[in-house]
Amino acid sequence: MTREYLVCEIDELPIGGRIVVRVRNREIGVFNVGGKYYALPNVCIHQNGPLCLGAVSGTLNASLETEWKLEWSHEGDILVCPWHSMEYNITTGESLPFRNRQLPTFDVLVHDGRIFVRM
Amino acid sequence: MPDTDSTLRGPISKKLKEFTVVDMDVHIHETPAALAPYCEMPWRKSLEHLSTVPQRYLDIPGFSPNLSVYPSFPDSGGDRRSTVSSASQMRQDLDSLGIDIGVLFPDALLSHASIKNTDYAVALARAYNRWMVEEWLDSDFSLKGAILAPHHDPHAAAGEIMRYAGHANVVAIYLPTSCVDPLYGHRRYDPIYNAAQDTGLPVTFHSVGAIHPVFPFNLQGFETGFANHIISHPFSLISNLVSLMETGVPVRFPNLRIVFTEGGIGWVPWIMLRMDKEYQERRRDIPFLKDRPSTYVKKMYFATQPIEEPEHMADMATFISLFDGEDSVVFASDWPHHDFDHPNKVLQIPVEDKVLRKIMGGNAIRLLNLNESVT
Numbered sequence: 001m002t003r004e005y006l007v008c009e010i011d012e013l014p015i016g017g018r019i020v021v022r023v024r025n026r027e028i029g030v031f032n033v034g035g036k037y038y039a040l041p042n043v044c045i046h047q048n049g050p051l052c053l054g055a056v057s058g059t060l061n062a063s064l065e066t067e068w069k070l071e072w073s074h075e076g077d078i079l080v081c082p083w084h085s086m087e088y089n090i091t092t093g094e095s096l097p098f099r100n101r102q103l104p105t106f107d108v109l110v111h112d113g114r115i116f117v118r119m
Numbered sequence: 120m121p122d123t124d125s126t127l128r129g130p131i132s133k134k135l136k137e138f139t140v141v142d143m144d145v146h147i148h149e150t151p152a153a154l155a156p157y158c159e160m161p162w163r164k165s166l167e168h169l170s171t172v173p174q175r176y177l178d179i180p181g182f183s184p185n186l187s188v189y190p191s192f193p194d195s196g197g198d199r200r201s202t203v204s205s206a207s208q209m210r211q212d213l214d215s216l217g218i219d220i221g222v223l224f225p226d227a228l229l230s231h232a233s234i235k236n237t238d239y240a241v242a243l244a245r246a247y248n249r250w251m252v253e254e255w256l257d258s259d260f261s262l263k264g265a266i267l268a269p270h271h272d273p274h275a276a277a278g279e280i281m282r283y284a285g286h287a288n289v290v291a292i293y294l295p296t297s298c299v300d301p302l303y304g305h306r307r308y309d310p311i312y313n314a315a316q317d318t319g320l321p322v323t324f325h326s327v328g329a330i331h332p333v334f335p336f337n338l339q340g341f342e343t344g345f346a347n348h349i350i351s352h353p354f355s356l357i358s359n360l361v362s363l364m365e366t367g368v369p370v371r372f373p374n375l376r377i378v379f380t381e382g383g384i385g386w387v388p389w390i391m392l393r394m395d396k397e398y399q400e401r402r403r404d405i406p407f408l409k410d411r412p413s414t415y416v417k418k419m420y421f422a423t424q425p426i427e428e429p430e431h432m433a434d435m436a437t438f439i440s441l442f443d444g445e446d447s448v449v450f451a452s453d454w455p456h457h458d459f460d461h462p463n464k465v466l467q468i469p470v471e472d473k474v475l476r477k478i479m480g481g482n483a484i485r486l487l488n489l490n491e492s493v494t
Contacts, residue, residue, distance in 0.1 A: 046428075047461045055190035084458065085189045 004109060004116040013037070013115060016076060020052050023119055030108060030117060031056070031090050033076055037108035038090050039117045040079070045101055049083030056080075059087055059096065132463050135217035138476055139491060140462055141483035143422040144325070144380045144451035145221040147209065147255060148202035149228060149247055157253075158246035162239050166246070201455040202226065210260040212454060217462055219480070220489065221454070223255055223264045224293055224380075229327035233298035237271040244269040248279055256288035263487065265293035265323055268311055270303070277314035284318035290487040291378070296324040297355040304362030312372045321376035321420070321486055326355035348458075352425075353382040357390050360416075364394060367407035369415040376486060380422035380451055388441035391416040417443045420486055422451035423478070424460045432467045445474050449483040 005023045007030050013019055018031045020042055027042035029052025042052040058075035062068050078096070079088045087096040093103035107118040152170035155163055203209045213221050225231075228247055234240040244267045256264045266283050268276035283289045292315055294303060301307070303324065315322050328344075328351040341347050356379045363369065363377070394412035398405070408415070421444065427435060439448055453459045466475060484491050 047464050049461075057190045060188050080190050083461075 002118050004118050007039075007108070007115040007117050010110065010113050010115060016056065018052065018056065021117075023117060026119075027052070028106065028117055028119075029053075029079075030115065031079070033090055036091070037110070037115060039106035039108050040088070040090065040093055040103050044081040044083060044086055045095060045098070045103065046081065046084055046086045049081045049086075051079065051081045051086075051088070051103075054080045054082040056090070131215075131217040132466060134466050134472075134475070135462055139480035139484070140218045140220075140450060141480040141487070141489065141491075142213065142218045142221040142452045142454070142462075143323075143378065143449045143483055144224055144424060145209065145213065145218075145454045146203065146226050146229075146456055147223050147251065148204045148226050149250065153204075153254075154243070154246040154250050157249040159242050162242035162246075165239065201457070203455050206255045206258045206260045206262055209255070209262060213261075216452060216454060218452065218454075220261045220263060220483075220491070222291060222483075222487070223251060223262055224323075224325055225251075225267065228267060229295065229325065230298065230329040231267060232270055232295040232300075233329050234271070237269075240271045241269045241275045244276070244279060248283060252283060252286060252289070256286065263288050263290040263489070265289075265291040265325075266320075267293050267295070268322075270294065270299050270308065270311075273308050273310040277310040280311070280314040280318055280320065284314075284320055290320065290489065292320050292322045294322055294324050295327075296359055297327045297329040297351060299359070302362035303359045304364070304366040304368055306366060309371075312368060312375050316372050316375045319374075319488065321378050323378040323380055324356055324359055325380045326352040326382055328352065353386045356382040357386060360390065360419075361394065364408070364412050364415065365405055367405060369418070370407050370409060376420065377418075378420040378422065378449070378486065381424060381453060383425050383427050384421045384423060384435075384444065384448060385427045385438055387416065387421055387444070388438060391442055413442070417447065420447045420449055420482065422449050423465050424451040424453040425458050426460050426465055428464070433469050435468045436470045439468070439470075439478075445470075445477060446482060448478050449486060450479045 007021050008019050013030065013032045015032050015035055018029055020027055020029045028039050029042050030037060030039045040052060042050055044051040056076060057078045057080050058072050059078045060070050061073050062070050074089065077089055077091055079090050088094065088103060089096065093105040095101050109116045109118060151166040155166035155170055158166050203212060209221065225247060228243065231240065231244065234243065247267050251264050255262055266279055266289055268279055270276065280292055312322070328347050338347050338351055341350065360379065368375065391413045398411050429435065439445065450462060450465055452462065462479065465478065
């Protein structure tokens with residue numbers, strides 16, 4: 001059965017911010033990306049590193065559209081694990097290097113100026 | 120925020136708690152300032168000068184030689200570096216990783232073989248050895264050390280080995296492996312192997328991503344860290360292993376024990392089978408071998424880091440079985456470097472617990488003559 005758990009007050013999580021909380025014996029990172037909230041587990045799928053303590057960043061891409069030139073993109077959307085630099089898109093939980101694997105994500109809700117995660 | 124000190128190292132699994140874990144490769148941070156008091160003159164002057172210069176003259180740290188497209192590590196001071204600067208810090212770190220015993224290797228002097236001045240290279244090796252023994256091994260932190268043997272002067276290297284072989288916590292010899300020229304099979308290195316054999320200390324070939332434009336490294340041909348790091352480590356080890364074989368080191372020094380670190384283990388079956396294939400056609404090139412090269416490879420030791428991570432870790436059990444690695448694969452973390460392996464990853468290889476116990480500690484205890492019982 002899912003329930004809602006208090007994460008923090010809205011003021012404590014400004015745009016670009018992140019907070020790591022323990023909910024039902026799991027560590028969850030909650031992020032504010034451009035005014036929207038996202039929640040991810042604090043465990044990297046690679047070697048179980050503390051993912052949500054890593055840097056929030058953009059990333060490099062290159063494609064036919066960029067004429068194969070390197071392009072910086074997704075600024076603020078990308079989380080980089082502090083152990084071995086595995087990259088994830090915070091907004092989807094997708095792993096960038098391992099396209100067939102992704103993190104579970106959790107719903108985040110706001111009531112009365114407070115942020116909750118549903119688990 | 121959770122307590123980052125404990126979370127940064129991750130949870131300790133039940134097996135990790137139970138098993139005796141010996142780590143064949145952890146790194147200590149030797150700075151010019153730390154080594155200077157241990158270095159003989161006039162070379163001490165070089166270290167003293169380097170100690171006071173925050174950025175090396177005409178060097179452009181942060182700009183070259185590589186792209187720096189990843190953010191820095193937490194608490195790294197602004198790059199992807201993490202360092203250990205004292206024996207007590209190393210003990211604390213290894214405890215949080217579930218590692219009982221660690222074998223120390225340097226940081227910057229991983230590239231020791233690239234130094235061109237022989238006398239300076241020997242002085243640096245001597246200073247590092249004095250410093251490591253006095254400041255890291257003469258303490259009660261279950262830290263063991265590998266003596267840096269300067270390849271530039273094999274007689275001086277043998278002297279270092281003999282000087283420290285009696286120390287209770289000196290358990291191996293470190294041979295800097297990237298950039299070495301000539302390769303380690305050359306007969307000029309025989310004094311090192313004689314000293315190793317006489318003292319019973321294994322020689323440990325440890326690679327690094329040093330850029331050196333000679334065969335077989337050819338790293339000047341690549342433009343990314345991706346390529347450099349893939350090629351530099353295993354190719355250093357592969358080329359030196361083949362060199363040892365072509366001059367018959369394992370035959371000429373039958374009691375010499377040989378270890379390879381920091382190339383993973385996936386390359387071992389490939390090069391072993393390739394050498395066997397050539398041997399049937401070219402045995403007369405190396406008539407001193409008494410059997411196929413694989414016979415000798417199977418007696419060598421291979422450290423796990425960076426352990427390959429196929430989707431199914433069972434594939435690693437197959438790799439290990441191809442070179443009878445049950446008794447010769449030794450765990451290594453490479454702590455605290457950017458590509459370290461947590462011991463839990465190696466524990467994911469689906470083999471029997473008795474085999475895992477050997478890989479995590481038992482094989483290293485035998486290899487390094489450690490006075491420990493295996494649990």
